[in-house]
Structure formats: structure tokens, C-alpha cells
Amino acid sequence: GAVVSQHPSWVICKSGTSVKIECRSLDFQATTMFWYRQFPKQSLMLMATSNEGSKATYEQGVEKDKFLINHASLTLSTLTVTSAHPEDSSFYICSASFDGRSYEQYFGPGTRLTVT
Amino acid sequence: DQQVKQNSPSLSVQEGRISILNCDYTNSMFDYFLWYKKYPAEGPTFLISISSIKDKNEDGRFTVFLNKSAKHLSLHIVPSQPGDSAVYFCAASETGANNLFFGTGTRLTVIP
Numbered sequence: 001g002a003v004v005s006q007h008p009s010w011v012i013c014k015s016g017t018s019v020k021i022e023c024r025s026l027d028f029q030a031t032t033m034f035w036y037r038q039f040p041k042q043s044l045m046l047m048a049t050s051n052e053g054s055k056a057t058y059e060q061g062v063e064k065d066k067f068l069i070n071h072a073s074l075t076l077s078t079l080t081v082t083s084a085h086p087e088d089s090s091f092y093i094c095s096a097s098f099d100g101r102s103y104e105q106y107f108g109p110g111t112r113l114t115v116t
Numbered sequence: 117d118q119q120v121k122q123n124s125p126s127l128s129v130q131e132g133r134i135s136i137l138n139c140d141y142t143n144s145m146f147d148y149f150l151w152y153k154k155y156p157a158e159g160p161t162f163l164i165s166i167s168s169i170k171d172k173n174e175d176g177r178f179t180v181f182l183n184k185s186a187k188h189l190s191l192h193i194v195p196s197q198p199g200d201s202a203v204y205f206c207a208a209s210e211t212g213a214n215n216l217f218f219g220t221g222t223r224l225t226v227i228p
Binding site: 004006009034041042043044045046049059091093094095105106107108109110112 | 157158159160161162215218221
């Protein structure tokens, strides 16, 4: 149980375009979803936390207008990278928790974004 | 500021021997610690955790030790198997907080 999926698993886009990444909890209702970013050989950095039906809480240094997060239902959250630039190329991972406790996060497989 | 640190980026161990992965943290408010295993191009998978009220937690071949006074935890894998080869992240959480703080990971290679 507690499976989280992400789509797409990898995407290549041109600079200036927008990309949407979906994160779904397949067998549980996720009250909270988290979006992380990982650069090569670095740690997972939390970008934002979203609760179903409310606005996401962004970590310091993360641009809200660039990384749009929507958590419209208890099983789906989306991250849209707007006006993507090559420096946005990274591995994006979502996770979900079903009772709001951060230590019970279940991670998706990640999405590799390459901006050319 | 990295609140959770894994100072060894890589570790190689012979199959059957013990693997010891280390993690240090700076925030004394952290009270729950986890280890995740990650394969390339995949999300982390939960491995084992420990609460600050304990100093040891064991699950099969995996044991996590916590030394609160030293703000240090370690993951022991014994016996190590080639399938254990992956990147291991430690993470820490504070009760009431909403996020996990991850270390930078240690790449474990188990040599057959």
C-alpha cells in the first residue's frame, strides 16, 4: 500500500515553455503532498508543501509564480514549472502523507526535467 | 545551512560484511529520524526509522542507532548484499513541523 505515482517520468522542453508534473496517491488519500527537487549529488530540497484545497506553502527561496502547485483533490497534486529555463533542469520528486505527519511520507518515482 | 549531514559520499563493502552509514545533525529539536534508500531515477523508499526516545531500532538486517548527545545516527546493514547497493539518505523531523530534512546521501556499493 501507500503508492505514489508521478507523470511524466521524464520530460524535455524548450526554454520559455511550461511543464506540468502530476503526483498521484494511488491507494490512499493524501492530506498533504510535498514537492522536492534534487540536483546531482545533492540532497533532496523541499520546495513546497500543499494541503488539499488550500494554497501551497513555499520554502524560502522558491519562486511561487514560477513553480505553481495545485492540490485540487486528496489524490492529486500538480507542479507546473512556468517559463522554464535551463537552470530549472532537475529531478523533481513528490511525496504524500495521509495523516499530515511528515515522517510518514511516501515518495513518487520522480520526474527528470530537461530544459533545452 | 545543512541541518542533516552525511559526510561520506560513498562507501564500498564486500558482500557479507557489515555496512555502516553515518549521519550527523545540528538541530536539537529533531526527534524523529529516518533512513531512505534510493535507486537511480527513482524516488526514495522508506527503510527504517527511530524516535528520539530510543537509541536503537532493528528490522531484519537493518539497525539504526541514535546517539542524541552526539547528535549522530548510524545505519548498520549486516550482512550486506549486492542488492543493497543504492544511495542512502538519512532524514530528520521535528514533531509538529511539516517537513523532513535530508542529508546529502551516501552511495553504498556492495561488492559480490
